[in-house]
Amino acid sequence: MDLDLSGHRVIVTAGASGIGRAIVQAFLDEGAIVATCDIDDAALATLPEGVFRQKVDVGDSTALRGFLDMAMAHLGGLDCLVNNAGIAGPTARVEDIDLTAWHQCIDICLTSQFIACAACTDALRDSANASIINLSSVAGRVGFRLRTPYAAAKWGVIGLTKSLAIELGPDDIRVNAILPGLVAGDRQRRVLEAKAQSQGRSVAEVEAQAFSFTSIRHYVEPGQIADQIVYLASRRGSSVSGQAISVCGDTQMLA
Structure with a gap:
């Protein structure tokens, strides 16, 4: 499908493998220009030529802001920000979770999205087709036993998304969240x-x-997540904002 994204300027965090790589490739297939970061140097090196790339730990706010500034300068602006970076966090009873592990999960899964949105908003205001797409999870709408830091962060992503959709709507910036389920x-x-x-x-x-x-x-395939995201970034998704869209095979509960 031609989504008319040729020349669309896109930043994807954590785009070297998994869902992130599928998102990068889907945008490239639609003719977009893509910048991405990842913590995995070796995986970054395997991305297609023409992708602006940098090794970044999104939990480091200074490094993340530096990458975003360089990426937007390289792209000559920005049309779409995809906040994909995340970690699983600890699996343990709440009383056994170390506070450092809690903070790391919140910083990477939620705070990095807040920082990226704040850093990119001015550039997005100058776009004729602006969107932000945040990766949440099914864990952002149901409880998740033994995964409290992850669930808390992903519920937070929904709150961030819906609040920004209201705040940025008058600037014609769409903001949505994707909630993957069990992804291969x-x-x-x-x-x-x-x-x-x-x-x-x-x-x-x-x-x-x-x-x-x-x-x-x-299992949900990473490409199915990417397909939803490029649609939301295209003009076909121009009336979709403030939504938490599940791509999960109708998951009712996480055990």
Whole structure:
């Protein structure tokens, strides 16, 4: 589908692998110009030529702001910001979670999005087709036992998104959130392994339980997340703002 995104200037955080890489590739396929950052140098090196890239830990606010400034200068402005960076955080009972681990999860999953939105708003105001798309999670609309830092951050992303949609709407900047469910890839596998270890069960048992709460019982592919995002960034999505859009196979609960 031609979404008329040729020359669209896009920043994607954590774009070297997984969902982020699928997002970068989807924008490239639509003719967009993309800048991205990631903590993984080796993965960044494998991105297609023409992608502006920099190694950045988004939990470092100074480094993140520096990257955003350089990316917008390289792109000559900005039309779309995709806040994709996130970590799983600890898997443990609340009383066993170290405060440092809590702060790290909140900083990367939520505070980095706040910083990026604040840094990019002026540039987005100059765009004729401006959007911000924040990655939340199904954990941003349901509770998530043993994953309180992650769930708290992802619920926070929804609040950030809906508030910014109201605030930036008069500037014609759309703001939406995507809520992935069980997404195929190494990160989901690591989450299942951590939960299995914490509960003394097999990975297969934990995986089966997770899918028992999902109507469509197969993994979401990263490309399906990316497809939703490029639509929201296109003019076809010009009336969609303030929404928390689940791409999760109708997940009703997280155990």
